[in-house]
Amino acid sequence: MILTYAIATAFGIVSAAILLNAYRLFQGPDVLDRVVALDTMNINAIALLLLAGIWWSTDLFFEAALLIAMMGFVGTVGLARFLLRGDLIE
Amino acid sequence: MEELPLYLQSIIAALIIFGAIFAFIGSLGLAKLPDFYMRLHGPTKATTLGLGAMLVGSMVYFSVTKGSLTLHEILITLFLFITAPVSAHILSKSAIRSRIYDSTGMVEEKTRELF
Numbered sequence: 224m225i226l227t228y229a230i231a232t233a234f235g236i237v238s239a240a241i242l243l244n245a246y247r248l249f250q251g252p253d254v255l256d257r258v259v260a261l262d263t264m265n266i267n268a269i270a271l272l273l274l275a276g277i278w279w280s281t282d283l284f285f286e287a288a289l290l291i292a293m294m295g296f297v298g299t300v301g302l303a304r305f306l307l308r309g310d311l312i313e
Numbered sequence: 314m315e316e317l318p319l320y321l322q323s324i325i326a327a328l329i330i331f332g333a334i335f336a337f338i339g340s341l342g343l344a345k346l347p348d349f350y351m352r353l354h355g356p357t358k359a360t361t362l363g364l365g366a367m368l369v370g371s372m373v374y375f376s377v378t379k380g381s382l383t384l385h386e387i388l389i390t391l392f393l394f395i396t397a398p399v400s401a402h403i404l405s406k407s408a409i410r411s412r413i414y415d416s417t418g419m420v421e422e423k424t425r426e427l428f
Contacts, residue, residue, distance in 0.1 A: 224322070225319070225326045226317065226325055228326075229325070232330060233329045233333035236333040236337045237337070239337060239340075240333075240336050240340035243337075243341060243344040244343060244344075253349060255411070259349075259353060262356060263339065263340060263355075266336070266361070266393070267336060267340065270332070270336055270364055273367055274329070274367070276371065282383075285386070285389075288389055289388060289389055289392075292389050296392075296400060299400045303403045304403065306407045306411060307403070307406065
């Protein structure tokens, strides 16, 4: 019972966090601000997937969360490196 | 969701709410702080800690409902705790290279020394 309310509240809080990230994503004065906003959105998406996994009591979402974590890191490093050098592989 | 004893529900609920609040504080920092180097602090520290707490809560829940210790979530926690500082470092490096300055002028001074 407590857990139901806690997960619903956490869904709300994390969704608000994603809205704040979207604000920075559209507002960001520089390209790198947008990259950081996307990276944070990835982390918050992992949080939402975990909450959904507890809500429906299944571990189907775990693989999706792991994939998002890995692809998010690769994407962030790729974008930052592209902005740093203008090229991914020399 | 399965019905658990009250003390286990309270532990999991506390971990999840703690994690959600920390994730929100990190995103708030990303949205509110004035320059890029300050904004980098929120997502890389607070949000990572929040997600770690939520993953521990999820680990406790699945360990209790399945009746055996599940350590899947440790994988994501370890991966995030290793990669978050790496991506923050490479982002701030590329910010210095693309000449984004902060409000105190310290980065500008350092950039002059470097290039």
